Amino acid sequence: MDWETELKQAVSEGDEIRADEITAKALEEGVEPKDLLEKGAVAGIYEAGRLWREGEYFLPDIILATEAYKEVLQRIEPLLKSGDVSYKGRVVMGSVEGDAHDIGKNIVVALLRSASYEVIDLGVDVPLQDFVDKARELEADVLGMGAYMTTTMRGMEEVIRLLAEAGLRDKVKVILGGAAVTRGYAEQAGADGYGDNAAEAVELVDRLLGVG
Amino acid sequence: MMSMQMLKLQMKVMMKLNKAMLYSYGLHIGRLDGFERLIAGIYGTPDRVPVIAQPYTYAMGMHGLSAKTFFSEPRPFVHASWNMAGYFGIDFWSPVFDFYNIELDALGQKLIWRDRSEPDVDTSDPLIKSEEDFKRLRPPVPGRDGRMPYVLESYQRYMELMGVPPMAYTCSPFTMAVLTRGYVNFIRDMRRNPAFAHRLMEFLSMEVVVPWIDKIVEATNASIVTMSDAWASQPNVTTEMVREFCLPYIEKIIRATNSPLRTVLDTASWGERSVKDPREVLDIKMAMMVPGNDFKALRPFFLLVWNDDYEEIGIPSMRSYAEENKVCLLLNLRPDLIEEGPSEAIVENVRKLIREGAGKGRFVLLINLVPIGTPVEHVHAAVAAAKQFGVYPIDLDLDRQAFRMPEFTPFEEWMKKEGLPV
Numbered sequence: 001m002d003w004e005t006e007l008k009q010a011v012s013e014g015d016e017i018r019a020d021e022i023t024a025k026a027l028e029e030g031v032e033p034k035d036l037l038e039k040g041a042v043a044g045i046y047e048a049g050r051l052w053r054e055g056e057y058f059l060p061d062i063i064l065a066t067e068a069y070k071e072v073l074q075r076i077e078p079l080l081k082s083g084d085v086s087y088k089g090r091v092v093m094g095s096v097e098g099d100a101h102d103i104g105k106n107i108v109v110a111l112l113r114s115a116s117y118e119v120i121d122l123g124v125d126v127p128l129q130d131f132v133d134k135a136r137e138l139e140a141d142v143l144g145m146g147a148y149m150t151t152t153m154r155g156m157e158e159v160i161r162l163l164a165e166a167g168l169r170d171k172v173k174v175i176l177g178g179a180a181v182t183r184g185y186a187e188q189a190g191a192d193g194y195g196d197n198a199a200e201a202v203e204l205v206d207r208l209l210g211v212g
Numbered sequence: 213m214m215s216m217q218m219l220k221l222q223m224k225v226m227m228k229l230n231k232a233m234l235y236s237y238g239l240h241i242g243r244l245d246g247f248e249r250l251i252a253g254i255y256g257t258p259d260r261v262p263v264i265a266q267p268y269t270y271a272m273g274m275h276g277l278s279a280k281t282f283f284s285e286p287r288p289f290v291h292a293s294w295n296m297a298g299y300f301g302i303d304f305w306s307p308v309f310d311f312y313n314i315e316l317d318a319l320g321q322k323l324i325w326r327d328r329s330e331p332d333v334d335t336s337d338p339l340i341k342s343e344e345d346f347k348r349l350r351p352p353v354p355g356r357d358g359r360m361p362y363v364l365e366s367y368q369r370y371m372e373l374m375g376v377p378p379m380a381y382t383c384s385p386f387t388m389a390v391l392t393r394g395y396v397n398f399i400r401d402m403r404r405n406p407a408f409a410h411r412l413m414e415f416l417s418m419e420v421v422v423p424w425i426d427k428i429v430e431a432t433n434a435s436i437v438t439m440s441d442a443w444a445s446q447p448n449v450t451t452e453m454v455r456e457f458c459l460p461y462i463e464k465i466i467r468a469t470n471s472p473l474r475t476v477l478d479t480a481s482w483g484e485r486s487v488k489d490p491r492e493v494l495d496i497k498m499a500m501m502v503p504g505n506d507f508k509a510l511r512p513f514f515l516l517v518w519n520d521d522y523e524e525i526g527i528p529s530m531r532s533y534a535e536e537n538k539v540c541l542l543l544n545l546r547p548d549l550i551e552e553g554p555s556e557a558i559v560e561n562v563r564k565l566i567r568e569g570a571g572k573g574r575f576v577l578l579i580n581l582v583p584i585g586t587p588v589e590h591v592h593a594a595v596a597a598a599k600q601f602g603v604y605p606i607d608l609d610l611d612r613q614a615f616r617m618p619e620f621t622p623f624e625e626w627m628k629k630e631g632l633p634v
Contacts, residue, residue, distance in 0.1 A: 059447040
């Protein structure tokens with residue numbers, strides 16, 4: 001098999017060790033990092049997403065695929081040149097303060113990256129003001145927040161309030177998700193969008209930004 | 213050897229169990245108290261639907277306690293929980309601490325502590341990062357390490373106050389494996405290194421959970437011990453993973469710890485809505501309770517289904533599954549509804565749960581989580597609605613009943629008259 005097929009397969013099957021080995025070997029052989037990203041890693045995560053949507057893959061499969069994708073990205077990201085990749089938009093994302101859960105968020109991050117979004121992952125337990133500061137500093141198009149617990153979920157509406165206070169509310173679309181969050185809560189909190197599961201994230205962001 | 217105090221407690225519990233079971237079969241000897249109502253509701257038809265609650269962080273918030281105090285000091289923890297349950301007229305409650313963390317804490321897993329919510333496992337720093345870490349790991353000394361003394365002392369205080377043993381809680385080995393390894397790592401273990409995953413499960417089951425259950429039972433004589441297993445849920449893991457890596461160990465633990473007077477079971481997982489056939493998950497839930505429990509006819513089994521699942525799939529199909537399997541159906545009241553209200557919506561939700569779920573018995577309503585800051589009238593409305601609509605036989609015209617919201621005393625006033633100091 002050629003590196004393209006092999007890397008795509010390794011990522012979609014969630015084999016991060018093999019994916020990293022193929023990437024390293026291909027780089028040695030002179031393959032362009034941009035091609036490795038687009039034709040290998042992104043194609044692999046896209047394939048995993050497709051299998052998930054079609055009910056062939058379960059959550060553990062998609063989790064392992066995103067881990068393999070991250071492994072490849074870690075190796076090739078420093079080698080990418082500016083202009084190598086064009087993004088549909090910039091998304092800042094994190095789990096709100098007090099919340100250490102990140103499974104759903106990590107999947108959304110990987111799926112958005114696979115759909116050509118530049119995603120800045122702020123991690124877990126993100127102080128509420130940091131969401132606002134990062135959205136401003138990075139000129140985010142979309143701010144995504146996740147919450148797993150009802151106790152931490154309330155922080156989301158506070159961030160939306162802080163965004164308005166900072167004069168950023170019209171400049172950034174806010175999307176919410178996570179086990180504790182419901183569509184009703186997202187509407188009540190004043191968010192622009194809500195995803196019931198990670199698979200909906202790409203479609204939601206495409207729609208909010210008017211791209212496809 | 214059982215102490216005289218424990219023997220008296222056991223006798224009292226036996227009498228209550230007999231009374232409740234006879235009641236559930238139609239022989240009514242006097243009125244039921246909350247504990248008896250729960251037992252009658254698990255086995256058959258009580259006087260009305262039992263309402264049980266987990267006071268948890270709401271009790272903490274009502275008393276202005278810090279999480280550190282509530283989750284590490286037995287007296288304020290039990291007293292605040294007792295006050296919460298007493299204030300709202302809950303039928304039965306048990307001390308609910310952060311039961312996923314106790315064994316982990318004792319093993320040395322790092323937790324994150326916050327002021328106003330339960331401690332949480334630091335998922336960025338799992339205890340077992342490699343097989344080498346696992347080799348070095350030693351089981352905790354049950355009752356001595358971490359916050360295990362807090363749990364045992366809390367149970368002791370509970371028994372002094374309530375006169376019955378608690379329903380005891382432990383963490384299930386499967387969830388413990390996910391939390392000590394990290395979710396992604398344990399998924400990888402199950403897929404790529406199943407032998408290691410099984411060794412880990414064996415260790416957590418037989419060297420951590422079983423000794424801890426034994427210690428709890430020695431201290432409390434608890435007749436129901438529940439292992440909580442949130443991570444054995446779909447879609448987080450597949451049903452195949454649960455069948456291979458979870459169920460065999462649950463059965464081993466049950467066989468090692470149950471007795472004619474004790475039921476040990478695994479519960480709290482979810483995910484019926486996440487699989488093609490919800491019965492697949494329900495079958496797993498049955499397999500988390502029944503195998504290894506002898507004297508099945510006498511066992512208080514309950515099928516717990518969470519709101520996200522029963523709302524999507526429908527209560528009637530859950531009800532018929534529970535009836536087919538002769539187990540009590542336990543439904544929770546959705547936490548965000550209790551929090552947001554209004555009271556009218558809560559009342560209507562309770563009416564629906566009872567109309568579709570209560571049947572002729574074997575039904576219990578659970579208030580599993582009341583978020584901090586929830587107005588007390590929301591909880592009063594939920595409990596009052598259950599008490600009004602839940603009277604057996606359930607009114608066939610339940611929808612036509614006007615709800616009567618009882619007057620209630622503000623919590624501060626109630627505390628002055630009836631509350632325990634925290």
